[in-house]
Structure formats: structure tokens, C-alpha cells
Amino acid sequence: xxxxxxxxxxxxxxxxxxxxxxxxxxxxxxxxxxxxxxxxxxxxxxxxxxxxxxxxxxxxxxxxxxxxxxxxxxxxxxxxxxxxxxxxxxxxxxxxxxxxxxxxxxxxxxxxxxxxxxxxxxxxxxxxxxxxxxxxxxxxxxxxxxxxxxxxxxxxxxxxxxxxxxxxxxxxxxxxxxxxxxxxxxxxxxxxxxxxxxxxxxxxxxxxxxxxxxxxxxxxxxxxxxxxxxxxxxxxxxxxxxxxxxxxxxxxxxxxxxxxxxxxxxxxxxxxxxxxxxxxxxxxxxxxxx
Amino acid sequence: xxxxxxxxxxxxxxxxxxxxxxxxxxxxxxxxxxxxxxxxxxxxxxxxxxxxxxxxxxxxxxxxxxxxxxxxxxxxxxxxxxxxxxxxxxxxxxxxxxxxxxxxxxxxxxxxxxxxxxxxxxxxxxxxxxxxxxxxxxxxxxxxxxxxxxxxxxxxxxxxxxxxxxxxxxxxxxxxxxxxxxxxxxxxxxxxxxxxxxxxxxxxxxxxxxxxxxxxxxxxxxxxxxxxxxxxxxxxxxxxxxxxxxxxxxxxxxxxxxxxxxxxxxxxxxxxxxxxxxxxxxxxxxxxxx
Numbered sequence: 001x002x003x004x005x006x007x008x009x010x011x012x013x014x015x016x017x018x019x020x021x022x023x024x025x026x027x028x029x030x031x032x033x034x035x036x037x038x039x040x041x042x043x044x045x046x047x048x049x050x051x052x053x054x055x056x057x058x059x060x061x062x063x064x065x066x067x068x069x070x071x072x073x074x075x076x077x078x079x080x081x082x083x084x085x086x087x088x089x090x091x092x093x094x095x096x097x098x099x100x101x102x103x104x105x106x107x108x109x110x111x112x113x114x115x116x117x118x119x120x121x122x123x124x125x126x127x128x129x130x131x132x133x134x135x136x137x138x139x140x141x142x143x144x145x146x147x148x149x150x151x152x153x154x155x156x157x158x159x160x161x162x163x164x165x166x167x168x169x170x171x172x173x174x175x176x177x178x179x180x181x182x183x184x185x186x187x188x189x190x191x192x193x194x195x196x197x198x199x200x201x202x203x204x205x206x207x208x209x210x211x212x213x214x215x216x217x218x219x220x221x222x223x224x225x226x227x228x229x230x231x232x233x234x235x236x237x238x239x240x241x242x243x244x245x246x247x248x249x250x251x252x253x254x255x256x257x258x259x260x261x262x263x264x265x266x267x268x269x270x271x272x273x274x275x276x277x278x279x280x281x282x283x284x285x286x287x288x289x290x
Numbered sequence: 291x292x293x294x295x296x297x298x299x300x301x302x303x304x305x306x307x308x309x310x311x312x313x314x315x316x317x318x319x320x321x322x323x324x325x326x327x328x329x330x331x332x333x334x335x336x337x338x339x340x341x342x343x344x345x346x347x348x349x350x351x352x353x354x355x356x357x358x359x360x361x362x363x364x365x366x367x368x369x370x371x372x373x374x375x376x377x378x379x380x381x382x383x384x385x386x387x388x389x390x391x392x393x394x395x396x397x398x399x400x401x402x403x404x405x406x407x408x409x410x411x412x413x414x415x416x417x418x419x420x421x422x423x424x425x426x427x428x429x430x431x432x433x434x435x436x437x438x439x440x441x442x443x444x445x446x447x448x449x450x451x452x453x454x455x456x457x458x459x460x461x462x463x464x465x466x467x468x469x470x471x472x473x474x475x476x477x478x479x480x481x482x483x484x485x486x487x488x489x490x491x492x493x494x495x496x497x498x499x500x501x502x503x504x505x506x507x508x509x510x511x512x513x514x515x516x517x518x519x520x521x522x523x524x525x526x527x528x529x530x531x532x533x534x535x536x537x538x539x540x541x542x543x544x545x546x547x548x549x550x551x552x553x554x555x556x557x558x559x560x561x562x563x564x565x566x567x568x569x570x571x572x573x574x575x576x577x578x579x580x
Contacts, residue, residue: 005371006371043379077291079297083371083373085375085377087291087377
């Protein structure tokens with residue numbers, strides 16, 4: 001679901017972009033299992049004052065974003081609500097054995113597609129209401145407004161039988177690696193210096209890793225691979241349409257994430273990522289370092 | 291979808307009842323096609339201040355209502371929103387050829403299950419904030435808070451091949467008969483004196499038919515039957531767990547509904563039923579009488 005006030009403000013995006021984004025974040029969930037999207041059902045709530053033309057544009061945004069990835073909108077519901085929301089259900093089919101969050105084992109390597117943190121910086125730019133003068137700024141905003149679901153990469157990775165666990169980055173890299181660790185009953189060490197950032201990210205944030213580690217909504221894929229399969233992954237990556245970066249390893253544990261800084265020091269992150277229900281969305285502090 | 295402020299107010303229902311009702315109104319859509327419900331996906335938006343205990347009760351309400359009718363909740367999504375909403379997708383399977391809205395033909399007879407108008411009176415009682423002293427008042431409120439989806443009746447009618455078109459009464463009897471007429475490309479005449487009302491309805495509203503004709507959310511089934519099949523319907527009704535009442539007939543036309551009063555006079559209704567997006571929800575006046 002995407003909800004006005006929680007996930008977007010009307011002034012950030014056109015109605016068509018709101019509809020498209022609702023589809024893209026759902027498509028990303030199917031990408032994270034290596035599936036093929038088939039059809040969607042949209043439940044839309046809109047204020048009675050919402051213009052019919054905007055409602056049509058929103059609908060068009062959903063339909064076109066699904067169509068671009070081979071899926072169709074087959075039905076839905078429209079009702080009145082104080083604030084706009086779009087709740088989309090997307091049905092897909094597995095291509096091979098679906099990737100889950102729970103298959104990571106100690107010794108497996110951790111990878112991520114694309115770059116992380118762009119969407120969070122883009123969101124910050126939208127919130128700051130500054131004019132987006134630079135090319136970098138526009139690129140970052142575009143990453144937030146119009147994310148790319150990694151459907152081809154997900155299918156290729158699952159089809160080749162390479163991943164032991166996979167999840168998409170919606171709440172932030174560390175938090176989503178944490179979800180994967182919890183489901184797998186392992187810990188993970190993320191190596192700060194390998195976390196992939198775009199040129200636009202570096203132009204705006206320099207070497208500050210906060211958005212890359214904790215910023216959500218990138219919709220990249222994080223996945224684990226057994227050491228014996230890493231050479232095959234290397235060969236596959238050349239055929240993928242996106243970058244794949246080694247960012248850490250799985251270690252024995254019980255669902256926690258560790259950060260290793262450039263000096264080799266290991267610590268629990270002081271901040272994890274986005275929690276819808278956190279009090280005032282404050283950064284949370286970990287209990288102690290190792 | 292059920293949305294706080296649009297479909298309910300928190301003080302009217304417990305969280306479990308809100309969850310149950312979201313399921314029941316969805317089950318009714320499957321009843322209206324004569325289907326069998328299988329599994330559901332719930333998308334819930336809740337304010338961060340919403341108590342976890344209430345969220346659990348809401349979830350329990352969904353799960354139990356689905357289970358009572360043989361369906362399961364298999365997944366969903368939870369996100370923050372200003373006001374509570376529950377958007378449920380329910381997947382069912384056909385039992386026989388599914389009933390649609392578009393099969394009514396001139397000469398077919400129009401029937402409705404149960405009684406209509408109770409839920410609208412119950413809602414009015416809740417809105418009036420009066421103490422519900424009488425048994426009638428409590429019965430009417432119960433019809434609004436906890437509607438009965440007519441799954442068995444829907445399946446029996448479709449299974450016996452009796453209905454040419456069917457819809458559930460969610461927006462009001464006249465409005466939903468209108469939906470059926472539009473889809474079928476016919477007109478319908480509803481005979482006021484036959485419209486079934488409960489004893490509780492008569493205790494509160496006397497002979498005023500407004501709620502029965504225009505009040506929504508009863509979740510009864512309205513359906514059409516070809517004259518040759520009416521005797522078989524008569525035999526089936528004895529085995530159904532609900533009343534079935536003849537209320538009118540289908541005539542040639544193009545999607546309009548007519549009312550015939552006790553004196554035999556035919557007129558377009560001055561008021562139809564509930565339209566989420568009507569300006570201030572005013573009763574709409576028809577252009578002219580026939």
C-alpha cells in the first residue's frame with residue numbers, strides 16, 4: 001500500500017507517478033522471489049474532492065507500470081477516504097524455486113544489486129522543497145519517484161539456482177539485511193567500504209554512508225550466495241542489466257547485523273532504517289557493541 | 291476496502307468487528323457470483339498510535355470471519371496511515387457457471403433474499419448516538435455491524451442454474467438493481483408493496499420505505515430468474531436458510547429502475563441509494579417520470 005502522508009505527498013509526484021510507484025514497489029516484491037508478475041488488483045481510496053482526471057491518470061499509471069513488466073490490472077475497488085491511498089495486490093508465478101528470506105547460512109556471501117541510498121537522498125531533496133538545479137539532484141529524486149524493480153535480475157539469479165536467500169531493500173539496507181538474518185537465524189557483517197553508492201550520491205552526500213545504510217525505498221535486491229556458487233555468479237553478472245556488488249558475509253548468530261568500518265572495527269549499527277511504527281521515527285540505538 | 295470515517299467510526303464497533311466486517315462484505319461479493327471463498331490478503335493502514343492489542347483483535351476478526359466461511363488469510367501488509375483502513379482481497383472459485391450482473395432479460399422476475407433496509411436503520415441509530423434500549427434497535431445495529439454474506443444461497447441458486455443475473459445489495463436496493471439493469475441493458479420495475487422488511491424495521495420505520503429502497507450495506511442478494519425456472523426456484527427456496535421474495539420484473543429498456551406504488555402508479559424513484567462520490571451525498575432527483 002502507498003498512503004498519502006506516509007509514503008508520498010501529492011506535490012512530489014503526478015497522479016500517474018503515484019499509480020506507477022504503487023505498482024513498482026509491488027513488482028519489486030515479486031522480483032525478490034525471482035517470480036514473474038501476472039495480474040494485479042487495485043484498491044483505491046480518494047477524497048470526494050479528488051479530480052476525476054487525476055483518478056484516471058493514477059489508474060493509467062498503475063496499468064502502464066504493470067504492462068511494462070508483462071502484468072495486467074484485472075480489477076479493483078474505489079471508495080471515499082480522507083487521504084489518497086492505493087493498495088495493490090499483485091499475483092505472480094514462480095520461475096524455478098522461489099527465493100525466500102530464510103535460506104542464508106554462515107559462510108555465505110552477501111551481495112546487492114545497483115546502488116543504495118539514492119532514493120533516501122531523493123526523498124530528502126523533495127522534503128527540503130529546494131529547486132532541483134543539479135543533474136545529480138534530479139537523478140536522486142527520480143530514483144525515489146520512479147524506482148526500478150529488479151525483475152530480470154531476480155529471475156536470472158533464481159533461475160540459475162544461485163541465491164540461498166533474497167529480499168528487496170525497502171526499509172533500508174541494514175534493516176532489510178536484518179530481516180533476512182532473522183528469517184535465516186544467522187548474523188551478517190556488512191563491510192562499509194563496499195556498500196555501492198552512485199556518483200549522484202557521492203556528489204550530494206560525499207562519504208556519509210547514513211542514507212546508503214539506512215535509507216529505504218531503493219528496491220534493489222540483497223541476496224546471499226554459497227561460496228561454491230560465487231564463480232557462477234561472476235559469470236552471470238556480465239549478462240545482467242545491473243551492477244552486483246559484494247558487501248559482506250553471513251556469520252553464525254541469531255538475526256543481528258554488524259558493520260565493519262574501513263579500519264576493520266566491528267560494531268552494531270547505531271541506526272538501522274525505517275520503521276513505520278517507531279516513535280517519531282527516531283534512530284534506534286543498539287544495546288551494546290560486540 | 292473499509293475506511294475509518296467513510297465506512298465506520300471506531301466507537302461503533304470493536305476492532306475485531308471491524309476486521310470481521312471487512313471480511314464479510316468481501317465474502318458477499320463472492321456470494322453474489324455463487325462462488326466458494328478460498329483465501330484472502332489483507333492490507334491494513336493504521337495510525338502509529340493504534341494499540342498493538344487492537345491490531346491483533348482486528349487481525350483475529352478477519353481470520354475468524356474468513357474461517358467461518360471456509361476461507362483463510364494467507365498474507366498481507368501493514369503500514370502507517372492517518373486513519374484506519376482495511377483493504378481485503380479475497381480469492382474464490384466458481385461452483386458452476388458464475389452469476390454475473392449482465393444476464394437479465396425482459397420478462398425475467400426479480401427476487402431478493404432476506405430483508406432490506408435494516409443495516410441503514412442500524413447505521414442511523416449508531417449515528418444518532420442514542421442508547422439502544424429496544425430489542426429492535428439492537429437487531430438493526432447488528433445487521434449493520436455484522437452482516438451475513440449469503441454464500442449458501444448464492445451457491446445453491448447458481449448451482450441449480452436458476453439465476454440469469456445477480457448482485458449483492460451494498461449501495462441500496464434500487465441502486466444495485468440499477469447496476470444490474472445497466473449491465474444487462476434492460477429496465478426493471480420494483481413493486482413497493484413486495485419489498486421485504488423485518489419486524490424490527492417496521493417497529494422503527496413503520497411503512498416508510500426509504501431505508502428499504504435506498505439504504506445500503508444489507509448484503510442480501512438480488513437476482514433475476516426466467517419465468518420457466520420460477521417453479522424450480524419455489525422448490526429450492528424451501529431448502530435455503532433464508533427468505534426469498536419476489537419484488538418485481540425486468541422490462542425492455544436501457545438501465546433504468548422504476549417504482550410501482552401500492553396504487554399501481556409507475557414512477558422513477560426520486561432517490562436511489564448511496565454514492566460515495568455524490569456531492570454531499572444528497573438524494574438525486576430523476577430527470578422526469580415516464
